[in-house]
Amino acid sequence: MNRFDYVRPTTVEEAVRAIGSAANARFIAGGTNLVDLMKYNVERPERLVDITRLPLEAIEERDGGLGIGALVTNATVAYDDRIKSRYPLLSSAILAGASGQLRNAATTGGNLLQRTRCYYFYDDAMPCNKRDPGTGCQAIGGVNRIHAIFGTSDTCIATHPSDMCVALSALNATVRVTGPAGERIIPLGEFHRLPGDEPQRDTTLAADEIVLSVDLPDEDFGAHHTYLKLRDRLSYAFALVSVAAVMKRDGDTITEARFALGGVAHKPWRNAEAESSLKGKPATRETFEAAADIVIRQAQPQSENGFKVELARRAIIRGLSQAAAGTPQSQSDKRIA
Amino acid sequence: MxxxxxxxxxxxxxxxxxxxxxxxxxxxxxxxxxxxxxxxxxxxxxxxxxxxxxxxxxxxxxxxxxxxxxxxxxxxxxxxxxxxxxxxxxxRHAGQDGAMHPLQAAFVERDAFQCGYCTPGQLCSAAGMISEGHATSREEIREAMSGNICRCGAYTNIVDAIEDVMHAGAAR
Structure with a gap:
């Protein structure tokens, strides 16, 4: 780990000033990703700004929905009674990720800002456009079984590893941030970006901005939701493909449905055409298959991850079926309903 | 600051x-x-x-x-x-000065280790998990303990030991 200086502000204003006062400064809270990256020399900050003493630790009523402070831990969100009753999809997705210890330390803001787990990004002996822009991408044509099948570029095929963000995407959450230019709201779908020709930029957050909260809109899907995560082992592994789905029904007819995919792109992957294809249709397997086909038409698999296309297709169909039936996937009983 | x-x-x-x-x-x-x-x-x-x-x-x-x-x-x-x-x-934290923590005693009783390298982490994790209070069934314990790897593969006995302590706690 490189040497760095350390500051511990107590207000958001101090924190924003501190992040702007050194080149290559980083905020740190849970540290579960950043400390790991520093041990691999992937991150080499000159300054760490410890934000754990900022007053961003509350879950609050906001515009009929809930605002989750950036420092609320993943475990606190997942087990909060209001989250469990009003946003069970979010609770389920968080519990599908990481381990008990990591969820106790990792924060909401840090989960949004975690980096990819691409092997080449983590290995500082290898070229990587995300870690060292312009050096190339060895994952393309290399070992890329876990990589993206949607929205890739010729500079980067990494995926965003979060489960929480996939649920937030389906829930149409927003991210409240602030910086020297003032506060602004970023829709979750615009918070993470596709790699394009700047894969070093994971998000649209400016370097001197800080996440204040993640806000959930006032919306009720009852039991019509699911977070279905498919991975190499049944717990404590990143998704190969995951699906977060929410649905509203009027009898057998779908009045609204939204779904996001994890493990397949540089950001939670939504497809507006597929979602609108569900509207007004009967909640049947044929309807779900048609929506899945719209999504996977855009798939561009790499040399080793062609299996993800069919896996994603089936996961979408199963996820939409679970949401329609009101039988969300359990995160402890791993049998897929 | x-x-x-x-x-x-x-x-x-x-x-x-x-x-x-x-x-x-x-x-x-x-x-x-x-x-x-x-x-x-x-x-x-x-x-x-x-x-x-x-x-x-x-x-x-x-x-x-x-x-x-x-x-x-x-x-x-x-x-x-x-x-x-x-x-x-x-x-000592559990008020067991001079004696083993109930989890330590249960790990011995259930032979919940082989090489023992993961055991301190398993014990602290299990103590934390029990006080969190979210896991009750065997499946839920396994899921909640998935952040603790045992390369000897003592998982079955580890879950047995944790279940013993959880059930003893519930009976008190």
């Missing part, structure tokens, strides 16, 4: 206060020292193990303010003011 270690390139050791296994310790730590390295290398509390050092194995699990975390991914300086319990203090 509560703390400012100075200009980049010239970071000083920073004074922090930790309560470790019931004892208040005033310490000087470099900001890049992990809680795990502080415990093992500077305080000689080598019960907490370094397995992967990357948050993947759980051998370094300790309780910080009653909550289980991976000490390898925590910077000691950030835990200023916290109460830390390691495997050395687990029994």
């Amino acid at each position: 509560l703390i400012d270690s100075g200009s980049p390139g010239a970071p000083a050791a920073i004074g922090i206060s930790l309560t470790i296994n019931g004892e208040v310790r005033e310490l000087q730590v470099a900001p890049w020292t992990t809680l795990l390295d502080l415990l093992r290398e500077e305080l000689d509390l080598t019960g907490t193990k370094k397995g992967c050092d990357h948050g993947q194995c759980g051998a370094c699990t300790v309780l910080v303010n009653g909550t289980r975390i991976n000490s390898c991914l925590a910077l000691a300086v950030m835990k200023d003011g916290a109460e830390i319990v390691t495997v050395e203090g687990l029994a």
Whole structure:
């Protein structure tokens, strides 16, 4: 780990000033990703700004929905009674990720800002456009079984590893941030970006901005939701493909449905055409298959991850079926309903 | 600003206060020292193990303010003011001075280890998991303990031991 200086502000204003006062400064809270990256020399900050003493630790009523402070831990969100009753999809997705210890330390803001787990990004002996822009991408044509099948570029095929963000995407959450230019709201779908020709930029957050909260809109899907995560082992592994789905029904007819995919792109992957294809249709397997086909038409698999296309297709169909039936996937009983 | 270690390139050791296994310790730590390295290398509390050092194995699990975390991914300086319990203090923390913690006794009774390297982390993680109170069934225990890897494969007996303690607690 490189040497760095350390500051511990107590207000958001101090924190924003501190992040702007050194080149290559980083905020740190849970540290579960950043400390790991520093041990691999992937991150080499000159300054760490410890934000754990900022007053961003509350879950609050906001515009009929809930605002989750950036420092609320993943475990606190997942087990909060209001989250469990009003946003069970979010609770389920968080519990599908990481381990008990990591969820106790990792924060909401840090989960949004975690980096990819691409092997080449983590290995500082290898070229990587995300870690060292312009050096190339060895994952393309290399070992890329876990990589993206949607929205890739010729500079980067990494995926965003979060489960929480996939649920937030389906829930149409927003991210409240602030910086020297003032506060602004970023829709979750615009918070993470596709790699394009700047894969070093994971998000649209400016370097001197800080996440204040993640806000959930006032919306009720009852039991019509699911977070279905498919991975190499049944717990404590990143998704190969995951699906977060929410649905509203009027009898057998779908009045609204939204779904996001994890493990397949540089950001939670939504497809507006597929979602609108569900509207007004009967909640049947044929309807779900048609929506899945719209999504996977855009798939561009790499040399080793062609299996993800069919896996994603089936996961979408199963996820939409679970949401329609009101039988969300359990995160402890791993049998897929 | 509560703390400012100075200009980049010239970071000083920073004074922090930790309560470790019931004892208040005033310490000087470099900001890049992990809680795990502080415990093992500077305080000689080598019960907490370094397995992967990357948050993947759980051998370094300790309780910080009653909550289980991976000490390898925590910077000691950030835990200023916290109460830390390691495997050395687990029994005392549970009011079992001079005796084993019920989980330690159950691990012995159930033969819940082979090489023992993961055991301190398993014990602290299980203690944290029980106080969280979310897992009750065997499946839920397995899921909640998935952050603790046992390469000897003692999982079945580990879950047995944890179940024993949970059921004994429920009966009290």
